[in-house]
Amino acid sequence: MSTLSDVAALAGVSISAVSRVLSNAPSSRVSGATRTRIEDAARELNYHPNFAARALKFSRTNVVALVVPDLTNAIFSELMRGVEETAAELGYMVLLARAESMQPAAATMARLVGEGRVDGVLVQVGDNTTTEDLAGILDGRVPAVLINSRREDHVGSVILPDEAGVAVAVDHLVRLGHTSIGLVNGLPTTDSAVRRRVGFESAMAAAGLPVNPDFVTSLGYDPQQGRRAMHVLGALPNGPTALVVANVNAALGLLVESRTLGIQVPGDLSIVAIHDAWTAENAWPPLTTVRMPLYELGRVSMAAIFDRIRSEEIDDIVVTEPGPELIVRLSTAAR
């Protein structure tokens, strides 16, 4: 790891000259001869500017943290790709952080920012995270953007068109002739679950169908809760003939429980899940899903935190392009 002085010594000039040449300062006033001498020296020594030194000088690291509840959630794959690609375009790096339980995560984030390791934070909160835990980080001193959830007391969020997504799912089922449709939702404390519930009710109303409260569960987005939901709904004497499952992972668990209960999918019960992932096409039956614009969610979120860092300006954004896309597989059938 060579430094500016090493390069300067080799090229026989001062470190200032080297710095100016290598950072391509427009006002650099350097002769062509020294310029090439410096560039050659830098190449020979394989010079890379020291990250810590620059960060110290600029009090800026060009790093943002992306905090997600579970990195191995296939759903986040596209989100991360969007964030990372946009970050790279903007000259940023992404520090990926798991936040399984938020207590230590909040502390970790506070450290991350307090120690100046990152310039901003993108937070995707999960099922078992109340945004309360994040209060410390969201007090406005730290550039932060909430992904997939909103808070009254914090401006700066990017969310998905959840209502529209659920509407696409409901429409598909209605078109197939279903009238008795249930919703397997996330926890009511989750912001996205609230929006999905609203979307469900509007879509049902628009189709002229009643919402049976017994057909709506709000247990959570993970497979275990999907199982529980199926268990609850399966025990109903006259259950729904179709379900909108607000999360593909929950749908996987639900599918297993349906088999245990001897319920045929899609014969007895049609299922359409929100979010597409590789697990959906490798389930049996392969799941009909609504693909949400997660890649774009990532892109927009990164762009938003960038703006926030540079200009202090930030909005609450809904990603609308592209809209939710129905992917028909084998878990839905006509009634």
Next chain:
Amino acid sequence: MSTLSDVAALAGVSISAVSRVLSNAPSSRVSGATRTRIEDAARELNYHPNFAARALKFSRTNVVALVVPDLTNAIFSELMRGVEETAAELGYMVLLARAESMQPAAATMARLVGEGRVDGVLVQVGDNTTTEDLAGILDGRVPAVLINSRREDHVGSVILPDEAGVAVAVDHLVRLGHTSIGLVNGLPTTDSAVRRRVGFESAMAAAGLPVNPDFVTSLGYDPQQGRRAMHVLGALPNGPTALVVANVNAALGLLVESRTLGIQVPGDLSIVAIHDAWTAENAWPPLTTVRMPLYELGRVSMAAIFDRIRSEEIDDIVVTEPGPELIVRLSTAAR
């Protein structure tokens, strides 16, 4: 974000005093009075030492990069947990990086270290990681530990007891009365696939069973390749009655293809997959798996890179404790 000078000013002392008190230097020689004054001031200002400044001073960041081919692979969940927990114990942070987003990977890793962003690199090589991608770390200038693979030209690796894992799977199938057993393996270029193949052959030999080359595929670890493998094996006139699938993700794809082909699992075909993950118990039928010590793999890997960074000493290690553990679910049945 307050600095040492802020704290010093508030406490009415020099920054040296503050630094010594807050870093708990044993030779600090500070009076109890000033000590508490400084500590109070630090707390009041919510002081956190600046990361960049310390990194610059120590030319050490206490960060290691963990490079994995695909973050959303459920298998890596435990691995990451092991790495992160051990890192935390050793005072390190983990910079998670997707290999996919590091194009070209060699250059990105070189930059990571060249710019002094990380002190070392943990690399989990995937199916499509090329030797070229690793070029930067093989010359030994960068502290690096290979996870799950070994190379002649690089010392510093931690691997799983792959042979033993496959043996556990084979034993289970043999005990169930199977004699016609196949192997759905990873690419022959993958180091772990080679070891699993060896383990398969030894285990079969130990059971006094012949290995039918037609029953062995080496297409890859992902679901798509699992499907292809099933397609190939399903076309055989007298196929195997049981399969060891070297990766749980491949097994998921294989399972779907088996349904498409009308092959009953476990009626016509028993399946045991290497690696346990939440997807295994949420498949249908729930997959019998061999749980490998991935958490410990993470712990040992982190410990190894730590040693390498501190002392330049490094070994090639096999994680043996705990051994592979059979988890019986519903994808295997007696013959």
Next chain:
DNA sequence: CCGCGTTGCTCAATCGTTTGATCAATCGCT
């Protein structure tokens, strides 16, 4: 040939932290 503008480079301060060297004040001992 003097003064002025320009060119091409170097000096030196700065970011925040650590730490050996230094120094003033106090203490213990005779």
Next chain:
DNA sequence: AGCGATTGATCAAACGATTGAGCAACGCGG
């Protein structure tokens, strides 16, 4: 009281990069 040892603090030099200010050399017009 005198003097060395100890205590409790500060000074200042790094770490590596950036950048405004400064300075020597040169060209050129008058």
